[in-house]
Amino acid sequence: MKKRKLISAVMACSMVLALAGCGGNGSTPTTQTTTTAETTQTETTTPATTEGQTTTQAEASGDTITLKWAIWDQDATPYWMALKDAYEAKNDNVTIELIDLGSTDYMTVLATQLSGSTSAFDVVTVKDVPGYATLVQKNTIEPLDDYISAANIDLSLYGGATDQITVDGKLYQLPFRNDFWVLFYNKDLFDKAGIDYPTNDMTFEEYDALARQVSSSDFGSSVYGAHYHTWRSAVQLFGVLDGEHSILSGTYDFFKPYYELVLNQETDNICRSFTNLKTEGLHYSAAFSGGDVAMMNMGSWFISTMIANLQSGDYDSSLCGNWAIAKYPHAEGVEAGSTLGTITGIAVTTGASDKDAAWDFVEFVSGTEGAKVMAETGNFPAIMTSEAMDIISSLEGFPQDEQSKAALEVSNLYLEVPYAENVSEINSILDSYHSSIMSGEMTIDEGIAAMNDAIGKILNP
């Protein structure tokens, strides 16, 4: 009998423990508060625990505020800490707590956490426009218009980018980083072939001819004239540079000439095959730094990667050390310097514990002071002041020729993905058929017809 009682007591205990384990998120904050209050980097803290943390902290010390900021890849990305330090130096009473969600599925993780509780973070970084659309539709981020007009912010500084992410007349994020696509090229390969470098004003025909000229299939020293990463942006979006077409058009026949351009190059061995790139998982940085790619279209973020890796010796400077950049090629009749842009934004959550404080941080990061910090770390701020430009082009390791400096001037910037209600779904479909066309599963016409059909159903149900 006694034994049985003992067993049931043990069982009851284990049940209670199991239950406590299930509800762990709710019950742990009290113990967590004291231990993690001082730490600024809590990568693995769950939303519920951090939630408990700020409120108690704010209450306890009266005027100190901790803002939880969702970011990715803290170790590999120097500007998070730089922005945090710059802001904290200016505001003694505010602590910015970086919460690293990793970059691979950052937007999915962020949206999931905010679905559970919008107060999981005070400030969030928004990595892409489909992710932005999700957060807006889920009512997890605040409209900023009142703050913007109260602070007299001049949105024209953002070069039109904010217009492309306005939702029903409201703006829910401000961009703080703005990357745009340029053409990277390896000067050595052009020298070796005795051909002039790419210029800042090339039509697609000229670009194609140049890629073919510089290519070489000589055994042991083969050169690819061009390289296109597997992203659809690298091929499809040549088509939106005329300013007349957009990925929200619903019909995509304007992609055709560019698919033809790239697939013909592939057939003629001017560039690596898409299928190989996809199965072998060759990263664009490895392709370019390998020294057998003459030209590669890529975002301006790759500039800081090149500089850093050449300095650290991770890239062999005898293979790719003599690099430069030129403006994106353009269609006949389109202004040179028209290019694709990708913005990274920052927003205040609807559940933020102190929205005014959160806004103040957002204003700092997206404003001219934040822009300076971004430029100093070698990144392109959303507000491209001439000061920021000069900082970047005078970074040690930035190509010293005048053309590379001039290549940073953008005439028209079209977002890779502008805002639309169904942009996530449209994005998935375009991605998928891009793979189908590039891998030869479908002909260009079949792929485009399938895009038109599937996206037509979404836009006109």
Next chain:
Amino acid sequence: MSEMKKREETKEVAASNIALIKGREQKERRRTLIALSFIAPNFIGFAVFTLIPVIFAFVLAFTKWDGSNPIQFAGIANFTKLFSDQFFLAALKNTIIYCIGTVPLTLIASLALAILLNQQIRGRGIFRTIAFFPYVASLVAVTAVWKMLFSQSGPVNAILYYIFHVENKDLPQWFVGNLVMVSYILFSVWKFMGYYMVIYLAGLQGISKELYEAASLDGANTWQKFASITWPQLKPTTFFVSVMLTINCFKVFDVATLLAGGDNNTLTVSSTVLVHYIYQKGFIEWDLGYASAVAMVLFLLVLAVTLIQFRGEKNYANS
């Protein structure tokens, strides 16, 4: 007097009987409680993390919900949309092809391996370990190796080119178009046959040696022994293996994502599978209602196939 005594005695007996019964009832109740307390931890976990979410998913299939805004009832709209959704139809077709290819092949391969490694051969333990190894190895690592082996300029195509003299332009692209499914199937058979081999080995050890001795005395050859003893005796194992395999095949996600997804995890109409599509709809596009509707189709599919298999098993048992 004696009457009275007798009556009192019977009363006492009755009272003690009642007490006994009561005691027994109490004991019974306590036992039930103890039993329940044993089941409870597991069941509570199951209910919270499986049962309630499954029921919730059923309900969600008839709604429109993005995980944050209020749930809107959508009737059967999600289900009617399914039939005009080319990605869903492609995913359904691919998943079925994958199952039809993988289940029988894995079954045959694992049974053959089990029979082979059930013989008294030298180094049997080593061979068994080798056969089981793919199952233990990390999926991410082995898919990376497979992608290298089957890449356009990889060793497999090199063999085709140099030994079988296949023209360069005719070399197969293993992760594109119709061949994707072949790659998935080949990979899965190789990866999972070791596990089912172990189950078959256990089944083989359970077959009485006397049956084989008797058959030998009757002059049965190896094939006859297999057909009349091994195969029938292994029916319960085969049933178990086929049910588990079918369910696992319908759930395929990781193999597809890792072999054909590329760095942005994009599957085309020839490579997409149901679970990947559910993930994409649910957690990339946040259309949880529609994702649940696709999940319901998957559930019904698995249920139907499993019921058919159970009926087959019953028929076998009756015969």
